Amino acid sequence: MEESRVTEYLMHFGLSRQEALIYEQLQARGKQTGYEIARNTGISRSNAYTALAALVEKGAAYLVEETAKKYIPVCPEEFCGNRIRRMEKEKKWLVENLACRKPEEEGYITVEGAEHIRDRILNLLEKAEERVYLSCSCSCLESVEEELQKLVRAGRKLVLITDRPYQLEGALVYVTEDKGDQIGLITDSRYVLSGEFGQGSMNNCLYSGQRNFVMLFKTALANEIELIKIRKGEKENE
8 A cells, every 4th residue: 555645645635644644543553542643653642632633523533432542543435435425515505605707718827737737637528518629648548538438428529639549439539649748638619728748747738718729729630630631641652
């Protein structure tokens, strides 16, 4: 088990780094006192008791009243499930009660960081109603394959431009030269995401729903596809 990933994911569910470490200890060793937690983790007793109280408050642990106060962990499935259920309810309330200004109304937006770019890609794919054009490396396609399959099953037109043969029934695939970290995505002829995305890249993309930018990008993709067709025809005639 990758400890760093465990800690990172637990922090996504609202635990601090120290609380995540103690939660892992409870999962590994079972019921313990605050003193035992402090001894086993190297955390000071005062910090250990503070973190344990927070775990109980957040629904990640239970307090057991015995001769000495001991703590037991709530299983990950129950703890995470409870958090997700509560957040879904809170999300629904926020969507209904908090006004949202659409990003495309703001012009040209810079999206930085692999995680944020991936979220934007997934959101665009999920909300596509008619068609999707995606130009990127084959490894990038593979990382979002589940979402691409959903689009095909939903009857969306899917055109892929990539640098290696890629099989996805129902999608139109064009193979071209090495794409590197470059990515270009256009959905429903309304929204565009373009830039660099991938391990070791700058992970910096431009996102927009501005009509002029969308039309320019759409034309560029159409030209790339025509060039691929021409090259393919030339090779077949050799």
